[in-house]
Amino acid sequence: MIFLNKFLFLILLVPFVSCEKFRFNNYTLYRISPENDQHYKLLQDIQNTDVRFDFWSDPTPLLDFVTVLSSPEDKDDLEEILRGNKMKYEVTMQNIQEAIDKETVESYTRSNNISMSWNTYYTLDSINSWLANLITAYPGIAGMIIGGRSYEGRDIKGLKISHGSGRRAIFIEGGIHSREWISPSSACYIINELLTSNDPATRAAARDYDWYIFPVTNPDGYVWTHEQFRLWRKNRRPIGTAVGVDLNRNWNNNWLVSGASVNPASDIYAGPGPFSEPETLSLSEYIRSMGDRIDLYLSIHSFSQLLLIPFGNSTAAYANYHDAMNIGRRAMGALSVRYGTQYITGNIAEAIYQATGGSVDWVKEQLKVPLVYCYELRDRGTFGFLLPTDQIRPNNEEVMDSLLEMIHQAKRFGYMNSSNGLHGSLFLCFLALIIKMFH
Ligand SMILES: [Zn+2]
Structure with missing residues (x-):
């Protein structure tokens, strides 16, 4: 009888698994x-x-x-x-x-060495284990940060990289749309470079700023894409008979003004109200708590090969619009050098025919962060969200190139001048003077 039950169970299970x-x-x-x-x-x-x-x-x-x-x-x-x-x-x-x-998805376990492979995608558990391992490997430099909590109760985990107090901050938000798997991967790659690279520009960038990097800001959705539905975009909160709110239409800035839907079944459903979702509400509170320390905010999405700047509902230029465009274009020039990948830099409103309620608009408008960008990574629609794993490393490398150039250009345009770095240099000059006087 028990055998029969098991047999029946298998018969029932097989079509379900196949269907999935x-x-x-x-x-x-x-x-x-x-x-x-x-x-x-x-x-x-x-x-x-x-x-x-x-x-x-x-x-x-x-x-x-x-x-x-x-x-x-x-x-x-x-x-x-x-x-x-x-x-x-x-x-x-x-x-x-x-x-x-x-697509390959690998597991990372803490017994492994500290490096990830850049030719495969990872589960949420793997990414979080890797972050935990980095904290052990780089004590005093890498620290776990919790940016908020998801509907299903998962922490939005990230890594802070800091070589001292008082530095200006760079904030990177990845994976808010869960099916865009290359986004968490590129955020992890940036973390890896900042901690392990011997390249002088990368080391200087790591040293000069406090980095706040959250690879997966929609953890429930990300788990769902790995376990149940590869193309899931929203969070996982049930709304009536539908499930999920588009977390990048739910921020409290011109909420539902354009490019979003009131239909819970839609993939661009903006939610029942601004900041109705635990993920956006808690993450925005975290970002706000950083006050005016953020000099550069990046939101990483895929795909289309675009670098977008706010705002989602207006093409009117704001105070430093032209600087932001110039810095962005130069960064995309640097991105193209390694593999010839071409990005277009533009304003969200002209780029996507207006879409409001996104994180970058809120950060720019409400917190007045000087430089705010949204990356839409590879490719241009050949594979889209299903970017082949052999493109992970080249994509991540060119994004890192562009980020370093972005910082370099921002400084040339008078932004991101870390006061800590300045104080440090003044202190060294002062020290040198003292040593000279006593010789
Ligand atoms: Zn997206």
């Missing part, structure tokens, strides 16, 4: 090429109203493509709409499940 594994079987990825304003507007309407189609990138005049995923059942409808409106498109992946099956 092949959840995206025959889902097709399209790259659409809008050619005029009407095309962009139509695509934006579909994105805002038709939850059948998963927009992997936003319709933006900055880009000549829009990437959209369709289930096998809805493919014909999508193609009909596109053909009816004379929009060109190509199929970039006939069956995205094949790309999902190729």
Whole structure:
């Protein structure tokens, strides 16, 4: 009888597991090429109203493509709409499940050495174990920070890297959209470089600033993408019969003004109110508690190869808009050197046809942080969120190149001049003078 029960259990389980594994079987990825304003507007309407189609990138005049995923059942409808409106498109992946099956996820355990591999993705537990290991390996320099708490009760863990007190801060927020796996990976890479690199510019950057880096700010969503649904974007709070709020539409700055949805089933659902979600509320309180210490704030997303600056609802230039654009463009110039990867620098409103309630707008408007950027990492829609693992290292290397150049250019434009560094130099001059006097 027991044997029979087990047998029945297996029979019941097998179809369920198979169904889970092949959840995206025959889902097709399209790259659409809008050619005029009407095309962009139509695509934006579909994105805002038709939850059948998963927009992997936003319709933006900055880009000549829009990437959209369709289930096998809805493919014909999508193609009909596109053909009816004379929009060109190509199929970039006939069956995205094949790309999902190729992705590797490895576990990191504390008995390993302190380095991660940059040719694989990691689970949340692995990332957190690695952070814990770094704290042991770099006592007094690396410290665990908790930026908040998720709906399911997970800590939003990060690492603070500091070589002394009184320094200005650089804040990096990754993984707020859980399916963008390259984002936590690049944040981890930055941490790794700051702690282990022998490159003089990297070491100076590590020494001169206090770094606050949170690789995964949507931990529940990230776990869900690893365990249940690879393409999950939002958090995991149930809202009626739907689940999840887009955490990058939920910040209390022009909330729900544009580019967000009131439909809980939508992937860009802004939530029942600004800061309705524990993740955004707690993280924003943490950021606010840092007062005016932050000189540079980076929010890391994928994909499209864009560097975006606030604001999401206005193309009007704010006080240091032109400086921010210039610094950003130069940083993207440095990014392109190593592998020729081209990024476009632009304003969020012109880039994504207005989207409000994002973290960078809130940080810029409410906290007046001087330099605030949003990265949209590789690629330009060929693989999108399913960026192949052999692109992880090159992506992360070029992002690090751009970050160092960003700091360098920011200083040239009169930003990020660490007062601590200045005091340090003055102290050394003073010391040298004293030594000279007594010789
Ligand atoms: Zn994103």
